[in-house]
Amino acid sequence: MPRFAHLPDQRALIDRRVLGDALAEIGGGSESASDRRNAAVALLKKALADANAELARRLAEHPSRGLEIAAGHAFVTDQLIRLIHDFTLAHLYPGGNRSAGERLAIIAVGGYGRGEMAPYSDVDIAFVTPGKRTPWAEQVIETILYALWDLGLKVGQSSRSIDETVRLARDDLTIRTALLEARFVWGDREVYDAAAERFVADVLSLAPRQFVADKLAERDARHKRMGDSRYVVEPNVKEGKGGLRDLHTLFWIGKYVYRVRTVGDLVEAGLLTRRELAQFQRAENWLWAVRCHLHAITGRAEDRLTFDLQREVATRMHYADRTGQSPVERFMQFYFLNAKTVGDLTGVFLAHLDEAKGEKGRRFLPTIRRRPGKLNGFALDRGRLALPDEGFFRADPVRLIEIFALADTYGLEIHPLAMRAARRDAKLIDRTVRDDARANALFLDVLTSPRDPASVLRWMNEATVFGRFVPDFGRVVAQMQFDMYHHFTVDEHTIRAIGLLARIEAGDLGDDHPLSHALFGRIAHRRVLYVAVLLHDIAKGRGGDHSELGGEIALELCPRFGLTDSETELVAWLVRHHLLMSRFAFKRDLADPKTIQDFVGEVKSIERLRLLLMLTVVDIRAVGPGVWNDWKRQLLRSLFDAAEEVLRLGHIQHGREARLAHKIADLRAALDWPAEQFDAFVAGAPAPYLIAEPIEILAHNARHLAAMGDAPLSIDTVTDKDRGATLVMVAAGDHPGLFYRIAMGIHLVGGNIIDARIHTLDSGIAIDNFLVQDQRGKAFTGKQKLARMKRAIRQSLAGEAPLASQLADKPLALTRAEAFRIVPSVTADNRASNRYTVVEVNARDRPALLGSLGEALFEAKVTLHSAHISTYGERAVDTFYLTDLTGQKIVSKTRLETLERHLLDAARGPKDTGDKEDRRAA
The missing domain is CATH 3.30.460.10 (Beta Polymerase, domain 2)
Known part of the structure; x- marks a missing residue:
C-alpha cells in the first residue's frame, strides 16, 4: 500500500x-x-x-x-x-x-x-x-x-x-x-x-539485544533530562516521558528485532494485541495533533507544552468547561491520560519482547534476581509476580489489590502481562470489592508500608486499580492545576507526598527534615497521618473549597478503610486544615503573640500539631523541585516550637520567654563575641526581632552592624545556598519610605525579592533583610551585579532620580506568569494582631511588585512594621503589618478603603489588562 x-x-x-x-x-x-x-x-x-x-x-x-x-x-x-x-x-x-x-x-x-x-x-x-x-x-x-x-x-x-x-x-x-x-x-x-x-x-x-539495551538506556537518559515523570505540568510532547519519542522507540525496536514495516505489523509480531494497537494509534494521533498545533501557534519547531500555549491548544482543540475544571485543565488531563497509555504500552510491549526472545531461564532484557515459583496462588516468573492463568482475577477480584500488597511485602516487580490483565480486569472492582474488609486491609497495608509505598501505589495507579478501588482518587488521576506552583498532576503529587512521608519516617531524609523524623517516634496515630496525606487533595477539581470537601470525603472513606471513629475524625480535621500551618507560617508575623494564639486556638492539641507539621512538610515538598527550602523549614519550625510551648505550658508569654532565652543562647554560641559586646547587641535588639529571624541571619546582622560603626548607611550581602537566594542587609536610620526605596533599588538591577523582614532597633537604626533572586530564580550573585545593586539602593535612598520613571525606562522581560490572569485582591484584618492592622495582597507576581506595594503604603501615610512575602508560582501573596503614623491600628473605614484602593492600583500595575505591549513595572 x-x-x-x-x-x-x-x-x-x-x-x-x-x-x-x-x-x-x-x-x-x-x-x-x-x-x-x-x-x-x-x-x-x-x-x-x-x-x-x-x-x-x-x-x-x-x-x-x-x-x-x-x-x-x-x-x-x-x-x-x-x-x-x-x-x-x-x-x-x-x-x-x-x-x-x-x-x-x-x-x-x-x-x-x-x-x-x-x-x-x-x-x-x-x-x-x-x-x-x-x-x-x-x-x-x-x-x-x-x-x-x-x-x-x-x-x-x-x-x-x-x-x-x-x-x-x-x-x-x-x-x-x-x-x-x-x-x-x-x-x-x-x-x-x-x-x-x-x-x-x-x-x-x-546484535539485537544490544540495540534494544542501547535504545532503552537512551530513552531513560532522555526521560531524566525531561523531568523523569509523565506528569510534569509543562511536558515536552516529543521528547518527554509518555511522548511521541517513546512510541517511536517501540517501533524502532520492533523494526530492528522483527523487521516490521508498519506499526500494524507489531500485532503480527506478537508485540501488541489489536486492542493495544488501537491504543497506540489513538495516542500517537492525538499527540501528533497537539504537536502540530504547537508548531502552528508558535511558527517554529516548538514541542514544549508551556502554560501560555496550553490555553491556546485547548481552545483550538475545542475543549470546554466542566464543573470544577477549566478547558485547559480538561485538555491537560487528556494529555496525561494519553501519556499514561504510552507508558502502559511500553510495559506490555517489552514484556512480549522479553517472552519471545528470552532464552530458557534467561531474560532478553536486563535481568533481576530470581525468586521462588509461587506465592499465595500467584506465579513467579523470573522474579516477577505473574498470573497462573487469564481468569485468576475474575475468580477473586480482591486479588487485584492483593497482587500489589504482595509486591510491597516481598519487594517484587509485577510482570507487565499481569499489569495488563489488571488494567483489563480493574472494572471487576465494584462496591462489593470496595466494601470487602480484606481488600481494605490489604490497601491500608500498602498505603502505610514502611518500605516503598509510593512505587507500589504508582503501579496500582497505572493499572487503574487505585482509581477503581478509591473512586474519589480516580477523579483526580491525571488532573492538573493550571498554575505555575504545582509541578505535577494531583495524583502524582499525592503519591510523591506519601513516598516522602515514608522516607522521612525511615530516616532517609533526616538531614533535611530532622524535626519531622524525630516526631514519628512520638505520634500515636501513624496510619492516620498516611491516610490524611492520601486524602488531602482528593477533592480538587470539584469546585468549592477542596479542604472542606476533602474532609467530608474522609468521613465516608476512613470507616471503609478500617479506621476507628476517633481516627476518622482526626483524618477529617487534618484534611480540612492541611493548609493551616503554611498559612500562618508564611503569611503571619511569628513574632506577634496573636499569631501563635490564633494558631493554637485552631490546633488545640500536641498530637494534632505534630501530625499537621508532617502533613504540611510533605505537601510542600511534593509540589515540585525548588519549592521546599531552608527558609520555609525555619518558619515552620519556629511556628511549631512556639505552638508546642503554649500547648505544653498553657501560657503564651511563658513560652515566648523560653523561646527568646533559647534563641539568645544559640546566638551567643554562633557569634562567640566578648560578653560585653554581645550583651550590648542583645540589649538593643527588640524581642520580636530576635524571635522572628533565624540564628544565621541574626549572626549576619550582628556582624554587619558591628562593621557599620557610625556610618549613616551600610549595605551587605551574603549568598544563601540552602535557600537559593542572596541575603541583602540594609542598615540605616529609620525614616518613612525606607522599605519601598530599598525594594525599588533592588528591582532596578533585576533583583526579585522573595522575602523581606523589617526591624527597628532601640537605637533607631533600621535593619531590613531581603532575600533576593535573579530573574532565573537563582541566587543574585556576581561581584559586578552585587556592586550595581548596592549602588542602586544608595541612589534610591538618596532620592537621586524618580524611581517610577527609572523603572518605566527599563522594560522588563515577559515572564511565564503572563500566561495567567489573576484578579488582584486586598484584605485588611484588625483581628489578626493585637497591635497591628494586617493587610494581605494577592496579585499576579511581576517584577517590582513589592516595591510598588511599598510605595503605595508610603503614599497612604502608614507605618510598615513587617512584610511577609509568599510566592505560589504566578501568584504573589504579600502580607503587611501596619499602623498609622501614631503607632495605632488603622480602624477608620474611610482610611481602610483608601489604603485598599492604593494597594489595588499598585497590584494591578499600569495597563494590567492583558496588553502584552506594555509590561513595565509600577
Missing part, C-alpha cells in the same frame, strides 16, 4: 503534474540558468505556502487528526523534492550518457522517513551514490539543497556512498536508528534498493 494512500484529496495540497508542466515551461525558456532556477523556486515557494495554508485549514476544521496533518506535510515535502530533482536534472545539469557512477538516490530518514512531519519539522534526507561522489553528483546535490533552503525548509542532510552509509550505521546508533525508517523519495531506485539490502544484511544483523 502506498505510503500516503490514506491521505485525502492530495491534489488539493499539491498537484505535481500541474507544477511539473509549469516547471518544464520555465526550464525551456531562454533565460540564464540562474534566472530559470529563481523562477522555479518562486513557483514552488508559492506552492508550499498554499499547501501549508490548506493543511492549517484542515487542522482547524479537524483539530484532532494529527497523523493526517503530519502525513500531509511529509507528502508535500516529497512532491517538492521530486519536482526540484527532476527540474535540476532536466534543465540545469542534464546528462547525456552518464556513467554508472553518476547516479543518485534521495532517501527520507528519521521522522520524515516515517512519513510524519509537524509544520516546522526538519526535513531529514540522505543522498546516496553507488560509489565515490562524482562532480556531477556534487553539483546536483548542492543545487537541490539550495533550492530547499530557499523554500525556507530546515534541512538535515547527509551525502554518502553505499559503503559509507553502511559503515557509519554500524558504528553510530543515531545514524542506524535514522536509517531504520529510511524511505525512497526519488532518484535512482536501484541505488536505493542496493543500499537497503546492504543495510538489512550488514547492519540489522548486528
Whole structure:
C-alpha cells in the first residue's frame, strides 16, 4: 500500500503534474540558468505556502487528526523534492550518457522517513551514490539543497556512498536508528534498493539485544533530562516521558528485532494485541495533533507544552468547561491520560519482547534476581509476580489489590502481562470489592508500608486499580492545576507526598527534615497521618473549597478503610486544615503573640500539631523541585516550637520567654563575641526581632552592624545556598519610605525579592533583610551585579532620580506568569494582631511588585512594621503589618478603603489588562 494512500484529496495540497508542466515551461525558456532556477523556486515557494495554508485549514476544521496533518506535510515535502530533482536534472545539469557512477538516490530518514512531519519539522534526507561522489553528483546535490533552503525548509542532510552509509550505521546508533525508517523519495531506485539490502544484511544483523539495551538506556537518559515523570505540568510532547519519542522507540525496536514495516505489523509480531494497537494509534494521533498545533501557534519547531500555549491548544482543540475544571485543565488531563497509555504500552510491549526472545531461564532484557515459583496462588516468573492463568482475577477480584500488597511485602516487580490483565480486569472492582474488609486491609497495608509505598501505589495507579478501588482518587488521576506552583498532576503529587512521608519516617531524609523524623517516634496515630496525606487533595477539581470537601470525603472513606471513629475524625480535621500551618507560617508575623494564639486556638492539641507539621512538610515538598527550602523549614519550625510551648505550658508569654532565652543562647554560641559586646547587641535588639529571624541571619546582622560603626548607611550581602537566594542587609536610620526605596533599588538591577523582614532597633537604626533572586530564580550573585545593586539602593535612598520613571525606562522581560490572569485582591484584618492592622495582597507576581506595594503604603501615610512575602508560582501573596503614623491600628473605614484602593492600583500595575505591549513595572 502506498505510503500516503490514506491521505485525502492530495491534489488539493499539491498537484505535481500541474507544477511539473509549469516547471518544464520555465526550464525551456531562454533565460540564464540562474534566472530559470529563481523562477522555479518562486513557483514552488508559492506552492508550499498554499499547501501549508490548506493543511492549517484542515487542522482547524479537524483539530484532532494529527497523523493526517503530519502525513500531509511529509507528502508535500516529497512532491517538492521530486519536482526540484527532476527540474535540476532536466534543465540545469542534464546528462547525456552518464556513467554508472553518476547516479543518485534521495532517501527520507528519521521522522520524515516515517512519513510524519509537524509544520516546522526538519526535513531529514540522505543522498546516496553507488560509489565515490562524482562532480556531477556534487553539483546536483548542492543545487537541490539550495533550492530547499530557499523554500525556507530546515534541512538535515547527509551525502554518502553505499559503503559509507553502511559503515557509519554500524558504528553510530543515531545514524542506524535514522536509517531504520529510511524511505525512497526519488532518484535512482536501484541505488536505493542496493543500499537497503546492504543495510538489512550488514547492519540489522548486528546484535539485537544490544540495540534494544542501547535504545532503552537512551530513552531513560532522555526521560531524566525531561523531568523523569509523565506528569510534569509543562511536558515536552516529543521528547518527554509518555511522548511521541517513546512510541517511536517501540517501533524502532520492533523494526530492528522483527523487521516490521508498519506499526500494524507489531500485532503480527506478537508485540501488541489489536486492542493495544488501537491504543497506540489513538495516542500517537492525538499527540501528533497537539504537536502540530504547537508548531502552528508558535511558527517554529516548538514541542514544549508551556502554560501560555496550553490555553491556546485547548481552545483550538475545542475543549470546554466542566464543573470544577477549566478547558485547559480538561485538555491537560487528556494529555496525561494519553501519556499514561504510552507508558502502559511500553510495559506490555517489552514484556512480549522479553517472552519471545528470552532464552530458557534467561531474560532478553536486563535481568533481576530470581525468586521462588509461587506465592499465595500467584506465579513467579523470573522474579516477577505473574498470573497462573487469564481468569485468576475474575475468580477473586480482591486479588487485584492483593497482587500489589504482595509486591510491597516481598519487594517484587509485577510482570507487565499481569499489569495488563489488571488494567483489563480493574472494572471487576465494584462496591462489593470496595466494601470487602480484606481488600481494605490489604490497601491500608500498602498505603502505610514502611518500605516503598509510593512505587507500589504508582503501579496500582497505572493499572487503574487505585482509581477503581478509591473512586474519589480516580477523579483526580491525571488532573492538573493550571498554575505555575504545582509541578505535577494531583495524583502524582499525592503519591510523591506519601513516598516522602515514608522516607522521612525511615530516616532517609533526616538531614533535611530532622524535626519531622524525630516526631514519628512520638505520634500515636501513624496510619492516620498516611491516610490524611492520601486524602488531602482528593477533592480538587470539584469546585468549592477542596479542604472542606476533602474532609467530608474522609468521613465516608476512613470507616471503609478500617479506621476507628476517633481516627476518622482526626483524618477529617487534618484534611480540612492541611493548609493551616503554611498559612500562618508564611503569611503571619511569628513574632506577634496573636499569631501563635490564633494558631493554637485552631490546633488545640500536641498530637494534632505534630501530625499537621508532617502533613504540611510533605505537601510542600511534593509540589515540585525548588519549592521546599531552608527558609520555609525555619518558619515552620519556629511556628511549631512556639505552638508546642503554649500547648505544653498553657501560657503564651511563658513560652515566648523560653523561646527568646533559647534563641539568645544559640546566638551567643554562633557569634562567640566578648560578653560585653554581645550583651550590648542583645540589649538593643527588640524581642520580636530576635524571635522572628533565624540564628544565621541574626549572626549576619550582628556582624554587619558591628562593621557599620557610625556610618549613616551600610549595605551587605551574603549568598544563601540552602535557600537559593542572596541575603541583602540594609542598615540605616529609620525614616518613612525606607522599605519601598530599598525594594525599588533592588528591582532596578533585576533583583526579585522573595522575602523581606523589617526591624527597628532601640537605637533607631533600621535593619531590613531581603532575600533576593535573579530573574532565573537563582541566587543574585556576581561581584559586578552585587556592586550595581548596592549602588542602586544608595541612589534610591538618596532620592537621586524618580524611581517610577527609572523603572518605566527599563522594560522588563515577559515572564511565564503572563500566561495567567489573576484578579488582584486586598484584605485588611484588625483581628489578626493585637497591635497591628494586617493587610494581605494577592496579585499576579511581576517584577517590582513589592516595591510598588511599598510605595503605595508610603503614599497612604502608614507605618510598615513587617512584610511577609509568599510566592505560589504566578501568584504573589504579600502580607503587611501596619499602623498609622501614631503607632495605632488603622480602624477608620474611610482610611481602610483608601489604603485598599492604593494597594489595588499598585497590584494591578499600569495597563494590567492583558496588553502584552506594555509590561513595565509600577
